[in-house]
Amino acid sequence: MTARNRETQRGRRPRARRRTAQVLVGALAWTVTLVPALTAESPRAVIAATTSAVLAVLSDKDLSTDVKRSRVEEIVYERVDFDALSRLVLARGWNQLSEEQRGEFQREFKQNISATYGRGIDGYKNEQVTIIEDRQETRGDWTVRTKIVSHGPDDISVDYRLRETNGTWKIIDVIIEGVSLVSNYRSQFQEIMANGGIDRLLKLLREKNGRG
Secondary structure (H helix, E strand, O other): OOHHHHHHHHHHHHHHHHHHHHHHHHHHHHHHHHOHHHHHOOHHHHHHHHHHHHHHHHOOOOOOHHHHHHHHHHHHHHHEOHHHHHHHHHHHHHHHOOHHHHHHHHHHHHHHHHHHHHOOHHHOOOOEEEEEEEEEOHHHOEEEEEEEEOOOOOOEEEEEEEEEEOOEEEEEEEEEOOEEHHHHHHHHHHHHHOOOHHHHHHHHHHHHHHHO
16 A cells, blocks of 8 residues: 555544444434433433444344434434533524524524434444443533444544433533534634624525535
């Protein structure tokens, strides 16, 4: 293999690992709806039980890609606290929005998240998930650290940040290989809003969601 080919392979590896993590992260959450009793349990128990369930689903060859994708969407809507996520992503910009703008942003953002984590659903290659540890954070939030054990040279770290809302633990951030979903979107959205405000951001989200 030439030096150029080696560089190309190294460049592809991080992207492939992120895609693998997104497949498992996105599919993980929808299985929570299959186990309603988990709402009263700890964040670690929720992640542990649902991980086992999602691995069974991803390996089920009887489920079509469309069915799996629709269930990913269900989990995103069910298990993510989009109100908290929207506030975290827009930071101070959230307070500058009208109620109508907040509602539209959340609708478009939900659809964008669903599409992002629904892509590549067939990319599961018998990876396994192991919980490393969990810890309480400030303001009562909780982090559950996991790793995706792949068949390649490296495992993939995925941390879930959860917050209890009305007695139910919901996801407010996902950190894949040290990259926070909240921080990533915040950086993108702040740059867009700095050059066109919320109207430009909403327009771009609508266009992106329209493309699927």
